Amino acid sequence: MSKRQSQKYKIDRRMGENLWGRPKSPINSRPYGPGQHGQRRKGKLSDFGLQLRAKQKLKGYYGNITEKQFRRIYTEAQRLRGNTAEQLIGLLESRLDAIVYRAKFVPTVFAARQFVNHGHVKVNGQRVNIPSYRVKPGDVVEVREKSRSMALVLEALESPERDIPEYIDVDAKGMKATYVRIPEFAEVPYAAQMEPNLVVEYYSS
Known part of the structure; x- marks a missing residue:
C-alpha cells in the first residue's frame, strides 16, 4: 500500500468516518478506531472535543494541509466580509x-x-x-x-x-x-458531514 493511501485510510479510521466516500475505505468493514483500544466505547465529547474533531475532519479532507497553512486560511476567511464558515469553505475549494x-x-x-x-x-x-x-x-x-x-x-x-x-x-x-x-457550503459534495461553524468556534475560543 502506498504511503498516500495508507495515510488516507488512517485519517478515515481515526475520524470513524469514510471522509471521501471511497468504497475501499476500511471504515466500511471496521467502523471503529485503529489500535488495540479502537473498539472501546467512546465517551461523550466535550464542546471543545467536538470543535477539534470538526477542524481535524475538514483539514484532513483536503489532504496534506499543515496546521499552519490551515490556520492561515482561516485567518484569511475571518478577514473577508460575510460568514466566516462560508468564506473558509470557499477558500479551501479555490x-x-x-x-x-x-x-x-x-x-x-x-x-x-x-x-x-x-x-x-x-x-x-x-x-x-x-x-x-x-x-x-x-x-x-x-x-x-x-x-x-x-x-x-x-x-x-x-x-x-x-x-x-x-x-x-x-x-x-x-x-x-x-x-x-466560489461555491457555498451547501453546494460542496462532501461524503461525510462537515461542520465549518464548529471550526470557526474552535479558532475563536
Whole structure:
C-alpha cells in the first residue's frame, strides 16, 4: 500500500468516518478506531472535543494541509466580509489541488496534490506546480498535453464514484475545467458531514 493511501485510510479510521466516500475505505468493514483500544466505547465529547474533531475532519479532507497553512486560511476567511464558515469553505475549494480533484482529473485529494506538484497542470495556459495556488472564478485549469494519457487521469475521469459539482464546468474530452464560481457550503459534495461553524468556534475560543 502506498504511503498516500495508507495515510488516507488512517485519517478515515481515526475520524470513524469514510471522509471521501471511497468504497475501499476500511471504515466500511471496521467502523471503529485503529489500535488495540479502537473498539472501546467512546465517551461523550466535550464542546471543545467536538470543535477539534470538526477542524481535524475538514483539514484532513483536503489532504496534506499543515496546521499552519490551515490556520492561515482561516485567518484569511475571518478577514473577508460575510460568514466566516462560508468564506473558509470557499477558500479551501479555490485551491488548485481541490479543483483538480473536483474535476475528476485524479482519484483522490492526495493524488491531486502530487499531480500538481509534478507539473502536470496548467492554469490559463501557464504551468503551475503549487497545490495551494488560488484559482479565481473564470480561470481554466487543464491537464498538460503530455500528461493526458496517464492511467491515473483516464481512470479517474471514467470513474462513476463521484459527481462533478455545478461550480466547476468540465470538458472531459479536452481535459479542461473552468472554475465557474466560489461555491457555498451547501453546494460542496462532501461524503461525510462537515461542520465549518464548529471550526470557526474552535479558532475563536
